[in-house]
Amino acid sequence: MSYKLKQESISSFSTATAANICTEFFAGKNKISGESIMSLTDVRQVNSFIIEALFTQWQAEMARLRSPYFNYEAEEVQIALKEFMNTLSNHISIGRGHLEPLLSKAIEATILLTFAPKKFLLSYWLDMNRENLPKGKLRYIKTHTEGFKLIFETAKTPINPAYLGNLFDSMSSHFEIPEPIEFLQKLKAENKLDLLFEKEVVIEPAPAPIQTPEIEETPEVINTVATKHENGKETINDRFNGNTTAPTLAEKLQKSNRQPLEKTLTLNERIMFTKTLFEGNQELMTKVLEELDTANSIDEALAKTQPYNKKWDIEGDEMDAFIQVLKRRFN
Incomplete structure (x- = not known):
C-alpha cells in the first residue's frame, strides 16, 4: 500500500499537532528552554526548524543594531556579538503562546521537506527570492541530508524553477521517502494518518502463467x-x-540504556564530544557523563549540563549528536 500526501491538509494537520504537543509539554510548565526545544519531538527535523526560526529572529533583531556612531561591522564587535549569541542561547525562555506558532510552522516545513522534497526546494528558493542556494541552510536540514547537500553544492547561477527542478530530478535517487505511519508515530499523531495522506491502490497486471514440468x-x-x-x-x-532467537532492536536498545552513558558512545562520538564540547578534556567529559547517568529524564540530564555548556553551539552538529545520545539513554 502506497500513500499520497494531501498538501491541502498540511497546515490544518500541523496546527492541530502543534497544539497537542504544546498541551502535553506545558502541563505544569510556563516556559520552554533551548535544551528542551532540542528534544521537544522525536522528529529531529522539527526541532531543528524551531532553532532556525529563533536564529532568524535573532538576526532580525541584530540587524536593527545599526548606528551612525558605532561600527558594528568591526571584527572585535562581531566576535563579541557571537559570544553574546552563545550566552543568550543558553537562556532561551519561550511561553506556549509564542512557541506554538513556531512549532506549527516547523511541522509544516518538515512534512513538505520529508514527503515532497522537490516542492520544498522550489518553494524555499521562490520564497527567499535568491540568486543562489545558501549553504548555511544545510545546517538545519536533518532529513534527506545527502541529497540536499549535493543539490546545494552543485547548483549554479542563475537559478530558475526549471533548472532547479531538473537538478532535483537528476539526484532524486538520494531522496528516500519514509513510511508515513512511522513519521506520524514520532509526533504521536498516527491517528491522523487519513487526514494527511490518502491511500493509493496500485493495480499491477497479473503475470502470465508459466508452464513448468511437474517434478515428483x-x-x-x-x-x-x-x-x-x-x-x-x-x-x-x-x-x-x-x-x-536473535535479540530484537528494542531488546538491544533496552540493554544499551542500562549501561553508563560513556560506554554507549561510539568512537566518533567520543572524539567529537571530547574535542568540541569539552575542549579536549577527556576527564571532564567522563565527569559530566557520570553526572548525567544520575538523571531520570532527558530534560533533567540537559539541565545538569548547564554548568558546562556555556560555549556549546546549540545549532551545531555536535549538539544534535549529543541530544541523540541522550535520547538513546532515556527514551
Missing part, C-alpha cells in the same frame, strides 16, 4: 525436509519468517 518429489527428499524440522533446526524460511 522422492520419499528421500520429503524425509530429509521433515527430519530437519523434527530436529528443530532453523531453515532459511524460518529465518526470513522471523523464527529466530
Whole structure:
C-alpha cells in the first residue's frame, strides 16, 4: 500500500499537532528552554526548524543594531556579538503562546521537506527570492541530508524553477521517502494518518502463467525436509519468517540504556564530544557523563549540563549528536 500526501491538509494537520504537543509539554510548565526545544519531538527535523526560526529572529533583531556612531561591522564587535549569541542561547525562555506558532510552522516545513522534497526546494528558493542556494541552510536540514547537500553544492547561477527542478530530478535517487505511519508515530499523531495522506491502490497486471514440468518429489527428499524440522533446526524460511532467537532492536536498545552513558558512545562520538564540547578534556567529559547517568529524564540530564555548556553551539552538529545520545539513554 502506497500513500499520497494531501498538501491541502498540511497546515490544518500541523496546527492541530502543534497544539497537542504544546498541551502535553506545558502541563505544569510556563516556559520552554533551548535544551528542551532540542528534544521537544522525536522528529529531529522539527526541532531543528524551531532553532532556525529563533536564529532568524535573532538576526532580525541584530540587524536593527545599526548606528551612525558605532561600527558594528568591526571584527572585535562581531566576535563579541557571537559570544553574546552563545550566552543568550543558553537562556532561551519561550511561553506556549509564542512557541506554538513556531512549532506549527516547523511541522509544516518538515512534512513538505520529508514527503515532497522537490516542492520544498522550489518553494524555499521562490520564497527567499535568491540568486543562489545558501549553504548555511544545510545546517538545519536533518532529513534527506545527502541529497540536499549535493543539490546545494552543485547548483549554479542563475537559478530558475526549471533548472532547479531538473537538478532535483537528476539526484532524486538520494531522496528516500519514509513510511508515513512511522513519521506520524514520532509526533504521536498516527491517528491522523487519513487526514494527511490518502491511500493509493496500485493495480499491477497479473503475470502470465508459466508452464513448468511437474517434478515428483522422492520419499528421500520429503524425509530429509521433515527430519530437519523434527530436529528443530532453523531453515532459511524460518529465518526470513522471523523464527529466530536473535535479540530484537528494542531488546538491544533496552540493554544499551542500562549501561553508563560513556560506554554507549561510539568512537566518533567520543572524539567529537571530547574535542568540541569539552575542549579536549577527556576527564571532564567522563565527569559530566557520570553526572548525567544520575538523571531520570532527558530534560533533567540537559539541565545538569548547564554548568558546562556555556560555549556549546546549540545549532551545531555536535549538539544534535549529543541530544541523540541522550535520547538513546532515556527514551
